[in-house]
Amino acid sequence: MTEALLEIANLSKRFREDHDMAARLAARMGMGHEPATVHAVDDVSFSVAPGEVVGLVGESGSGKSTIGRMIAGLLPPTHGTIRFEGADITTRNRAETTAAALQIQMIFQDPMSSLNPRMRVRDIISEAPVYHGIITQSQAREFVAQMLERVGLEPTAGDRYPHQFSGGQRQRIVIARALAVSPQFLICDESVAALDVSIQAQVLNLFMRLRRELGLAYLFISHDLGVVEHISDRVVILYLGRVVEIAPTDALFSDARHPYTQALLAEVPRLSFEKRRFEPIKGEIPSPMNPPPGCHFHTRCPFAGPRCSREVPRLRQDGPRAVACHLEDGGVA
Amino acid sequence: MTAVLQVENLKTHFFTRAGVVPAVDGVSFSVNRGEVMGLVGESGSGKTVTGFSIMGMVDKPGRIVGGRILYQGRDLANLREREWQAIRGRHIAMIFQDPMMTLNPVLKISTQMIEAVQAHVHISKQAARERCLATLARVGIPSPAERMDAYPHQFSGGMRQRVAIAIALLHDPEVIVADEPTTALDVTIQAQILAEVQKLAEGSGTALIWITHDLSVVSSLADNIAVMYAGRVVEQGRAATVLRHPAHPYTHGLIESIPSRNKRGVDLAQIPGMTPPLLDLPQGCAFRPRCPNATDACRADQPPREMPTGQMARCIHPMRESEVAQ
Numbered sequence: 001m002t003e004a005l006l007e008i009a010n011l012s013k014r015f016r017e018d019h020d021m022a023a024r025l026a027a028r029m030g031m032g033h034e035p036a037t038v039h040a041v042d043d044v045s046f047s048v049a050p051g052e053v054v055g056l057v058g059e060s061g062s063g064k065s066t067i068g069r070m071i072a073g074l075l076p077p078t079h080g081t082i083r084f085e086g087a088d089i090t091t092r093n094r095a096e097t098t099a100a101a102l103q104i105q106m107i108f109q110d111p112m113s114s115l116n117p118r119m120r121v122r123d124i125i126s127e128a129p130v131y132h133g134i135i136t137q138s139q140a141r142e143f144v145a146q147m148l149e150r151v152g153l154e155p156t157a158g159d160r161y162p163h164q165f166s167g168g169q170r171q172r173i174v175i176a177r178a179l180a181v182s183p184q185f186l187i188c189d190e191s192v193a194a195l196d197v198s199i200q201a202q203v204l205n206l207f208m209r210l211r212r213e214l215g216l217a218y219l220f221i222s223h224d225l226g227v228v229e230h231i232s233d234r235v236v237i238l239y240l241g242r243v244v245e246i247a248p249t250d251a252l253f254s255d256a257r258h259p260y261t262q263a264l265l266a267e268v269p270r271l272s273f274e275k276r277r278f279e280p281i282k283g284e285i286p287s288p289m290n291p292p293p294g295c296h297f298h299t300r301c302p303f304a305g306p307r308c309s310r311e312v313p314r315l316r317q318d319g320p321r322a323v324a325c326h327l328e329d330g331g332v333a
Numbered sequence: 334m335t336a337v338l339q340v341e342n343l344k345t346h347f348f349t350r351a352g353v354v355p356a357v358d359g360v361s362f363s364v365n366r367g368e369v370m371g372l373v374g375e376s377g378s379g380k381t382v383t384g385f386s387i388m389g390m391v392d393k394p395g396r397i398v399g400g401r402i403l404y405q406g407r408d409l410a411n412l413r414e415r416e417w418q419a420i421r422g423r424h425i426a427m428i429f430q431d432p433m434m435t436l437n438p439v440l441k442i443s444t445q446m447i448e449a450v451q452a453h454v455h456i457s458k459q460a461a462r463e464r465c466l467a468t469l470a471r472v473g474i475p476s477p478a479e480r481m482d483a484y485p486h487q488f489s490g491g492m493r494q495r496v497a498i499a500i501a502l503l504h505d506p507e508v509i510v511a512d513e514p515t516t517a518l519d520v521t522i523q524a525q526i527l528a529e530v531q532k533l534a535e536g537s538g539t540a541l542i543w544i545t546h547d548l549s550v551v552s553s554l555a556d557n558i559a560v561m562y563a564g565r566v567v568e569q570g571r572a573a574t575v576l577r578h579p580a581h582p583y584t585h586g587l588i589e590s591i592p593s594r595n596k597r598g599v600d601l602a603q604i605p606g607m608t609p610p611l612l613d614l615p616q617g618c619a620f621r622p623r624c625p626n627a628t629d630a631c632r633a634d635q636p637p638r639e640m641p642t643g644q645m646a647r648c649i650h651p652m653r654e655s656e657v658a659q
Binding site: 059060166167168169196197198199200201202204205208209223224225226227229230231249250263264267268269270271272273274275276277278279280281282284285 | 375376489490491492519520521522523524525527528531546547548549550552553554555556572573576577586587588590591592593597598600601602603604607608
């Protein structure tokens with residue numbers, strides 16, 4: 001494999017409950033309790049090669065968005081490293097961090113909440129490249145027209161405001177803004193989840209065209225396995241902050257190893273021509289405040305044995321795949 | 334089989350300052366006992382307004398301006414609010430996408446449920462409580478007796494949706510209208526809810542109208558499907574027929590743009606353009622500007638016609654068998 005574009009190693013993020021005044025007072029008088037800690041991300045490692053699309057899949061509380069935010073530099077990690085083009089972006093100085101931040105852009109789920117409703121589209125797109133000296137103010141008009149054309153909008157759309165566009169078009173504006181600083185890496189956090197099916201297909205096609213034209217790499221964060229299967233080269237499956245399985249897309253969808261992945265794949269609604277019976281896995285996703293010991297999934301796993309509640313399974317590498325399950329590593333007894 | 338609920342040429346329009354918005358414009362369908370009817374459409378197609386019309390919950394500036402909603406031979410379209418109150422919740426109930434829309438955040442689950450029981454039947458509080466417990470157990474809430482006196486925020490999203498479903502079931506209604514009830518839920522929780530709903534529809538004979546944008550969910554659940562576009566049903570029929578032999582180019586486009594139907598790495602089949610604004614609909618077939626088969630003849634209004642494969646579609650240039658990829 002070629003040099004990784006992005007490499008995250010042993011990445012962890014803990015959120016601690018903030019004590020209010022009463023709790024601080026109680027703590028000072030010796031009656032306090034330990035602030036609750038959430039292990040949102042727990043020792044996660046994976047890498048993304050240049051031009052690769054990696055899908056990051058998980059349900060609520062799996063930490064998928066937190067990982068995206070840490071890579072984009074919006075949250076500092078509690079532990080672990082994030083290397084981009086070989087350099088650790090969590091410890092570098094300010095100038096270098098800025099340079100890396102330009103290389104990594106993020107696209108969120110709701111375009112309306114990431115666009116300033118009072119700014120014209122032209123200013124939204126040209127603000128960052130002008131600030132960072134990529135273009136001058138006088139070049140802005142032409143530059144914006146180019147960017148808009150690249151994402152499939154009218155070059156004249158720059159004169160209008162975000163509310164004058166439909167949801168799909170707004171998402172294209174967000175993508176144009178991200179592309180304006182010539183990034184190498186896009187983090188898409190549920191970027192098509194809020195769009196209608198027919199519009200979602202248009203935006204997914206746009207992502208794939210940009211990948212071909214610009215050689216972009218993506219971290220595609222989604223709960224929608226259909227979308228992830230379509231767009232990703234490799235898939236990372238998360239459960240309660242930990243990686244349970246990493247595999248090339250074809251291998252994962254044809255032969256999932258981890259019981260959680262198997263359950264997810266069995267339950268993803270697919271177009272079927274017959275009514276079918278749903279056979280769901282039992283139980284709720286446990287609270288990340290108080291995750292089960294050992295393997296987080298053992299409370300819902302049909303194959304769980306005594307070892308699963310005792311010992312955290314290791315993520316074992318096996319060729320291009322990796323899985324964290326005792327079944328693959330000596331049994332559950 | 335007799336239809337429990339029959340919607341005939343329903344028209345619900347909104348009278349806004351900018352003009353009349355024909356949100357629902359001539360929708361007809363019927364649901365039978367124990368059957369699931371999937372009402373599929375994208376944003377602005379009128380699927381939710383159709384559901385609200387059936388529930389008598391269309392607010393100003395909207396109004397039902399035409400058509401009939403026949404429930405047990407009675408037309409509901411022109412009922413007064415008082416008459417509605419006797420039906421809504423008891424004979425026809427609704428489940429929303431967001432359970433917090435059903436639940437009052439500052440009241441205990443028990444308070445809300447007992448109120449819902451006593452609103453329609455005169456029984457003691459204790460008897461009402463018993464009924465609530467039984468219903469909560471039916472939708473798969475573990476230890477309902479303990480959970481019943483908790484507040485909505487103490488439940489997870491999936492459990493809240495179960496409570497909302499339980500409230501809808503309290504009076505064993507003949508019809509349940511479910512508006513995107515699993516859209517906000519995680520995949521594994523969604524499957525649990527779908528399994529519960531499937532059991533309920535089969536066990537109690539409740540007719541279910543399942544409103545969704547997600548063809549995949551409805552394909553494994555529904556007996557019949559109606560696909561809506563810009564306020565009209567463009568295609569309806571047995572679910573297997575509509576999905577296997579889509580006749581309307583819009584249905585065909587929707588099915589083809591589902592990612593898992595496509596080869597990985599190859600561009601998704603996409604429908605060009607976007608839904609037209611309801612205030613400014615194209616003349617004739619509203620899908621015309623986006624349709625690959627459109628001709629000048631499409632400028633005239635298309636009545637629903639029967640297709641060779643058995644379903645109804647509003648289209649004079651339906652997809653031919655050869656064009657429908659399997």
